[in-house]
Amino acid sequence: MTMHYTPPLRDFAFVLDEVLQAPQVLRALPAHAEIDGELMRQVLEEAGRFAAHVVAPLNAIGDREGCRFERGMVSTPLGFAQAYAQFCEAGWPALACAPEHGGQGLPHVLDCALYEMLSAANHGWTMYPGLLHGAYACLAAHGAPELQARYLEKIASGQWLATMCLTEAQAGSDLGQLRTRALPQADGSYRLTGDKIFISGGEHDLTDNIVHLVLARLPDALPGSKGLSLLLAPRVLPDGSRNGVQCTGIEHKMGIHGSATCSLHFENAQAWMVGEPGRGLAAMFVMMNAARLHVGAQGVGLAEAAWQRAMAYAKERRQSRAPGAAGTDVILRHPAVQKLLMEQRCRIEGARLLTCWAGLLLDLAEHDSDATLRRRHHERLEFITPVIKAFLTDQGFQCASRALQVFGGHGYVVETGIEQFMRDARITMIYEGTNEIQAIDFLMRKVLADDGRRLHDFLALVEADIDGAAGLVEQGRLLKDAVDNLSRFAIGITDAAREKPVLPYYVADEMLRLTGHVALGWMWLRAGRRALSALDSDPAWYGSKRDAACYHFAFVFAEVQQLSSVIEGCLTTGLPPLPTDLDHHAAQEAG
Template identity: 45%
Template sequence: MGYRAPLTDIGFVLHHVLKVQDSDIPGYGDLDTGFTQAILEEAGKLCADMLAPLNAVGDREGCRLENGKVRVPSGFQQAFDALRQGGWTAIDCDVDHGGQGLPYILHTAVNETFVSANMALQMYQGLTHGAYSALRVHGTEAQKAYYLPKLATCEWTGTMNLTEPQCGTDLGLIRTKAEPQPDGSYLITGTKIFISAGDHEMASNIIHLVLAKAPGGGEGTRGISLFVVPKYLEDGSRNAVAPGKVEDKMGIHGNATCVMNYDGARGWLVGDLHKGMRAMFTMMNEARLGVALQGYAVAEAAYQSSVGYARERIQGRGVTSGPGPSEALIVHPDVRRMLMDQKAFVEGARALTYWGAVMLDRAHRLGDRAAEGVVSLLIPVMKGFLTDKGFEGAVTAQQVWGGHGYIEDNGVSQYVRDARIAMIYEGANGVQALDLVGRKLTAEGGKPVMDFFDILKSECCAHDDRPEMAEFTGALKVASKQMQAAAMVFAERGMKNPNDALAGSTDFLHLAGHVCLGLMWVRMARAALEMGGSFGAAKLVTARHYMTRALPACALHLARIEAGGASVMALAAEDF
């Protein structure tokens, strides 16, 4: 019952729902079915043969700090070498840097399979991709020439250093200092925590991107600058940065989450002085979409595990089966409910994430401001909703396994533990909800959210002449109106009582998430009707399940939003 890449479903989303091969985005003309299928099949083989078998190994062995060096689990070095040598780390990196220059959507599809197979291992290259992207936009020409080719191929890996012991989301409280030197470099001193892939021996160098405060920047985030701090300097000597601890975590044991100590480490400014937040946020849309992907990709692996168990585990007889021997779990309606809930979520989440990747490609490759506005609006929805529901899906998979799901040897509990972190890092989901309601809804005078409502309206109207689509578009119309009603509540109450609005922010994020998946299921239903056959029929059944069993949650979220924040804010702190 090991993980197998869902290549048929990935191909369906790419070529029948998004129709990437017909897009006007530069580079998409190469994405014909044969080309993407060949790449994804090879990725699937790598997952089945090497990455997935190491998932439990990484969970069992974890990472450890020995004599100043971080040791990764057995087999991780060989697997990482295979990823690097196969060019998998550089799919969408620039050709000039040793990459393949392919669109981000293809990187996203491949990345899904790697996360499902082994999330902890994939994170080493995932963090490197983020460092590559930040330096590509904000680095000097000399920095790009020096760092990007080795980051693209993961000869060197990268990290992002933001959090400190006394601050997480409130980065204005950071204490790490950057002292300017006569040669133009800076000496970085401070402690960073929760640094994923912070140290290891799988690459010949590790390039840390570090937020720190240089003199003259003022208080709060306005005084923050971004610095590139390599583990090894250009002359081969060790820089004054070292891991102080490898954290003992709930999950992703195979990834080295480190406390990093900077003791006058030499670093160089990236971007403008005191504008580090701007440089860091360049990569936030991509990074948060990547975490959204982690949410459903782990749920996909857990779903596959629960389907396999439900087909094999003999337990009772179906209520309509009549007399006879016991049957497999999958005959029971409540087990079917759990499997359908997982299936409908994962398939909808995949389509939403891929659509987000296409919008990022449109923004970056065509300069499409409207696409950039909509994807920026929806990024907190994708990150928050898909990771909340992804964790829920992993728990549901564990429930299908029953008592055996609680036993570590069977593996499904690892998915629960691994999925949990995605709700926390890269901006905790409550922060995503606050960002959505407090900033994104009013961004550009509300243009992106109005553009999104126009997308919903256009999608529904496009099928007015197709009665077979009415059951899907009708449900989406209702949910869309509920989302608009919720937005109006915020507009009417937000200025008078901000707490009243923000108390409903998580409900609004989930309401919007359901609407987004409803939109995806309308599009997938249309594609399924065009395809026909058993695959198309199964898609239509799953679409109906989402529309009738999941999308009605929008009414609950709207009722909570309309209730306001009185009960949330009424108690004094000492009464809790």
Template identity: 50%
Template sequence: MTFSYHAPLRDMRFVIEEWLDAESFWRTVPAWTDLDTQTAQQVLEEAARFVTEQLAPLNSTGDLQGCRFEQGAVTTPDGFQEAYRAYVEGGWPALAASSTYGGQDLPQLLEVALHEMLAAANHAWLMSPGLTHGASACLQAHGSAALKHDFLEKIVTGEWLTTMCLTEPQAGTDLGLLRTKAVPAVEGAYRITGSKIFITGGEHDLTENIVHMVLARLPDAPSGTRGLSLFLVPKWLPGAPEPKRNSVHCDGIEKKMGLKASPTCTMQFDEAHGWLIGEPNRGLAAMFVMMNAARLQVAMQGVGHAECAWQRAIEYASERVQMRAVVPPPVRQYDPRQPVPIALHPAMRRLLMDVRCVVEGERAIGYWIGQWIDIAARHPESNARQQAERFASLLTPVAKAFFTANGFDSASSALQVFGGYGYIHEYGIEQTVRDSRVSMLYEGTNEIQAIDLLTRKVIDDNGKTLDALFALFRTEAASVKDQVPELRHVAEALERLCGEVSAVTGTIVEKVNEDPELPYRVAGDYLAMFGWLLLAFAWARSLRLATRAVSRDAFHESKCVTGRYFFDYKLVEFEHRKRLAEIGIQRTLPYLNQG
């Protein structure tokens, strides 16, 4: 079966032009006064052409071929180098970066949409260039003038790629256990010594130089995470007359469940030459700039996986003819005595609608977060910038964990549509299942995201940002009631969910002092509950806009059908996770033993 990914440009336009009304904000930004929806549409169309023609055809072949490791060098699959050159020549690495360093200064919103397409078309290929934006943001915020001069433009434009070197064999989530050492050398440089594992793109043949961002300890550093510093360590040291090879090497690449075309490397630093980024012992703060940027990109990987899975499943289900079925209106043209496409069978319709309502709702929320990031960076009023930054900070861990979990679940559901064929590589969906699973693990596991949300973003904030967000949701509910009276039940559902999340939050805050384990016990269910609330908000607004669309067409009609399905069927997931959170509030967890 031949499958070709098609970027969902019509739905992207709906979110950007109608759901967000992005152009209204762009007009308030001096650098974007000439940017309109037509220009944005052209950017997305060109991006769609690139991923469809250059990346999607390499997805399956790259998975089968994988990366090769020989004598310290990594060779990527056939076609990956050429695709990366086309990516750089098209200016895609620099889409939303500052023009000061070779970027195009376009909104982060458009970069979020780009990353959804890249992940859907070829997640493994995306892995190596995926850290470019975060690395450039980190250097721009914390790098010295010399480092910016020597490295930033080459990173922004994609001439050089970057890595993020955190994990060590004994230190995964607990970065306080890191042992890599940094010793002062000559002229402000340092010698870095240690081992790092699970380093995406630590070695490859896509660019001549690779710039490693490495967490390490100075000799007098305090213990724990407070003693970590961040260093820039390039594979090749720039300088005249010729670059010199640095003493950083790849010892091997991992054999993995998925993303086989992406090299996951074990890296060895043997007194490698590097430079400090930011202040001594403040490396984690600098690294978080890179990690936070990466987490929204990972969230959009979840959306991309779900979209790709949906497209594969609906295409197969529309072609595969099996068994007779009682076919409801408006498709009664099928003879009930003859087999029909399985897309018409109730069980398959249910699976397909589940995936569709999730992916379209998440797209709206993911792009919304991208717009909050733009507002935080560009809004003319400082209060608006600060509030937008708080919203983006609150929503990012929810998106990372919720979207990636749903991306994997959606891929698994889509595989079910194929039956036994889904388990065979030829049909492609089994690769999506394998590739999607890792997004729940890296850039902070989904459990860590849930703990971050509840403890740092909600409890430590005294619920202030949460309350402000719910005020926006209630305003949307009021708009639904006022503009589309027949959707009153949708507005009331959104208001009810806000009240229920607020009540659960209040109970957790009230009991946390007497039960310190409580937020860690319920964090996962709390985040999922919050995620379903976000999708309820997304669909309430989508239904309002689609119902009132001036040029009501088949797209808007379909949007209304999907939104009604979400509230009729899928929103019950909220009640399930709410009940689990309530049980976690009431009862402690048992300890496991091996007896």
């Protein structure tokens, strides 16, 4: 069957205009006073057209061809470079960048929607521009004026692409083990020496320069992560000569074959400090947090693309007899297939609401005229970012698996194309901080570190909408029970951790997922309420949205019971003992 990607423009309009009321929110900000719903729709229509007609046709090609590495050079799959040139000509890299740096100055929430559609259309291709805005934001916040003058406009326009060079062979998630060295020079620059691995877009043929942002150690650096500095090392130096950075190979991966994942060797490479020496992680986190929000959007986009293909297949595949049918029928009529498809739809549409809400928070955090409110929006964004990264990428992979299941045996063969989405989605749970690390960061730093202040601020937002959920009383009650449990668990974990410090680490994943379900339940409550109020204007469309909200609470939201049971058990009866064979194997490995 022929595979197409259809941008979900009607749902984006529902999310932005009707549920989140984004045009009104944005117009209250001086930087976006000219924004209206019509402009936002026009931008999304053009973004959807580019994703569907330029990038999506290259998806299977990129997966099949992959990248080629030869004598230190990387060639991207057929058509990738031409599509990237069109991307830049249309001004997409500069969408949410500031006008003073050559950007369009449009809202971040539109950039979030753009990257969901690009990821749905072609995840491998989207990896190349995916770090542009994070690199731009990092340099805009921490770069010296001369660095900004030299690089910001080139990055904002997409003329030069950027990388984030963290990982080393001995240092994955533990950045304190990094060994790359930076030696100060008399002219104020530095010389980098070391090796980095898993660098997305570390070498390619899309742009004539690549701006590497590299974590490294100065000679007098403190041990651990506190001693790291962030430096900028371009592939091509300002005088036009090649810098001392070389690609030594590319990885052969499970998925995203069109994205070049490189190992890089820095040999006396010239670099310049970004931010303060020894405070590299603080500067890099600007880029990392932007990347984590984009990864959450990748999870949504991949799930959407896989769901579209599963839905199209279910409408045409005839197999056996559906309940109540006289003969063979399309599998869409079968309740088991309907459940598979509805679960995917509920997870995807709820996740889209959540990522767009986060995009609005970023706009508010940057542009609210009240400094106190800017700080509050920033804290809310910090709180929800690990949830978006971990929970939505878990769901993205789960939805891709459910979509493959709709195809049955035909989904397991490459000709149908559905298996690519499952392979591509798997990496989102690993890079930019594994989902397990996201869960630990969420519970230890975003919940327990401030005695639950940010958690309770978030839950207060949810409760305010529960109180106004007319017509969805039972759904509101279910959400209120989950809110109460989450609040109670945070207090219980704080108390229990005094005697059992390891306990939070065992329930971190459950706490993050429970928060994710509360967040999606909140979004679906808002969506369902809006659908009920607009039902008379379009009974079929809004009725379907109302039904999806009810289905979500009946089938998907029920997972909160299992998560709550696990946390409750750990708090009331304590952690179960680890199987002795784990300790035995660990001792053997240590020996």
